Amino acid sequence: MTKAQRTKQFIIEKTAPIFNMKGYSGTSMSDITDATGLTKGSIYGNFANKDEVALAAFRFNVKKLHDIFSREIEKEKTFKGKLLVYPHLYSDYYDLRVTQGGCPIINTATEADDTHPVLRKKVERVILSWKEQLVYFIEQGIVSGEFKAKSINPEKTALTMIAIIEGAVMIAKITGNLSSLTDIMQSLTKIIEDLE
Amino acid sequence: MTKAQRTKQFIIEKTAPIFNMKGYSGTSMSDITDATGLTKGSIYGNFANKDEVALAAFRFNVKKLHDIFSREIEKEKTFKGKLLVYPHLYSDYYDLRVTQGGCPIINTATEADDTHPVLRKKVERVILSWKEQLVYFIEQGIVSGEFKAKSINPEKTALTMIAIIEGAVMIAKITGNLSSLTDIMQSLTKIIEDLE
């Protein structure tokens, strides 16, 4: 890793929480220089513009979350177990502190949908690939006999899971109430268990 | 209604969609003057600052949505019917066009949670009172015998309903896919029907 690569990574790590908390248009260049202790010169030496920093920060935040879940999902042998990783981790409030400022998906989605086409597309892809992963788990669960084939619509179930999770994170974040997150995750657990 | 009151209302109506699309920090004074055709003088003659306009715009957006749902809820005689108004209206994509820019609750919640304490508190109150209304419907449904008392946790169900709805709106907005909204609303319908 060259010096420049390290600096680039350093800028991303330092600004990722800022972008997640303040949003794209809420984060200024001075926020970026403050957070990194670097000057504009070195920011613009490593990134073409603010946009590039925001994009990299978003990628970083998503990966951070993704890695946590992937690690736990791999440990599980059954597909039901893999699906249950989500309510399990979220019940522990695990993530909300990892990525400061709440879920980067919902944060970026709500800000970018009407304002930032590039970022919008990135979020869309993240959501769709998340959905595909869930669909795969559900379908494989059906194949393996864990879930009953009839009456299950994998696509619908996957979308519902994502909606519940994102909605739950939003509610917990705005109310500061951890128990509401736990409550909603119980409902999600039930949905998964009803697949049997 | 005096002239000033009418102008104030005019400013709110014209800027409400802007704030909902661009967000608080994304909406500038020039956006406001552009949208209204008025000058800064008359904006600041009617509002103390940008904050006041944003707060009024948020209130306006929430009320607009609230009125639509209230009207339909009143028509329903059973509590199950009242709860089902949500999936029914959202399946038709009814709201997403009423309040331009998607759901003001999720938009404002994700932006304000880490940045704007006053707005944050307002969103929190909106969500909590929405939850209380749902809890009331569920409890009354139990009293009336529509729902079976045991195994129902009204608070948990209400929170889950809100999470699903908000998450669904977010997904539909970012993917531009109406059918995902319909899919998720079917899941919500099932949750409500399972209360029997």
Next chain:
DNA sequence: TACAAAATATACCAATTGGTATATTTAAAA
């Protein structure tokens, strides 16, 4: 150790930000 290249800092830019003081117009009351 010298040197080229990469990385970072400095100092600037025009444009825009939210906000204000004052001038002008419009509307209501006497």
Next chain:
DNA sequence: TTTTAAATATACCAATTGGTATATTTTGTA
């Protein structure tokens, strides 16, 4: 119809915005 007050417009303000050209420092390599 005149006076007064309310409503709106004009013209400004300092501060901050994202961005850039250039100077300086740091780094790896010959």
